Amino acid sequence: MTYYGAKDIAGSFRTVRNNTLKIAEEIPEDKYGFLAVEGTRTIAQTLIHISNVHKFALAIHRDNVLSTMVGFNFMEFIGPIAASEQETMTKAQIIARLTSGGEEFETWVKTLSDDFLGQSIAMPPGGNPASRTRFDLLISVKEHEMHHRGQLMLMERLIGITPHLTREAQGRRAAMQAAAKK
Numbered sequence: 001m002t003y004y005g006a007k008d009i010a011g012s013f014r015t016v017r018n019n020t021l022k023i024a025e026e027i028p029e030d031k032y033g034f035l036a037v038e039g040t041r042t043i044a045q046t047l048i049h050i051s052n053v054h055k056f057a058l059a060i061h062r063d064n065v066l067s068t069m070v071g072f073n074f075m076e077f078i079g080p081i082a083a084s085e086q087e088t089m090t091k092a093q094i095i096a097r098l099t100s101g102g103e104e105f106e107t108w109v110k111t112l113s114d115d116f117l118g119q120s121i122a123m124p125p126g127g128n129p130a131s132r133t134r135f136d137l138l139i140s141v142k143e144h145e146m147h148h149r150g151q152l153m154l155m156e157r158l159i160g161i162t163p164h165l166t167r168e169a170q171g172r173r174a175a176m177q178a179a180a181k182k
Helices: 006-026 043-063 074-084 091-109 114-118 134-158 164-181
Strands: 120-122 131-133
Touching: 006 043, 006 091, 006 114, 006 134, 006 164, 043 074, 043 091, 043 134, 114 134, 131 134
Parallel strands: none
Antiparallel strands: 120 131
């Protein structure tokens, strides 16, 4: 019996992307150039990076359906994508990329079978582990986005914004405290 399938992956990815979009919308456009420390990405670059994260998964699971990563030139693939993070884009353009990329990934993932998700992909020599399932690699898209969303939430704090998830949690705690006093 499968407890977590394609529709669950797509749904959890949608939740994560919606939270990322909320952050992108709440940060004023004049703060998109904010750089927390030298050597990191700006807010805009981080959001553009997030908008690109799903492209690797689509390339190896949808467009080419690889069974091995041996011989896959990751640096050649990722080079143009990484270069796009340096492009100047408006807030609206970045949000549009996040929206369309999220919809593309979610829509495709929903169509996948349990058999497909269970297929193993061999990693290059020295990879640890030596192979990973498509399920694991597709879940990593969400995990990668959550990692960078955590960075964005810290940057929000640095520019004076309390992240929406924090505000929501504070509201729930206040409601529970008020209910407990009755």
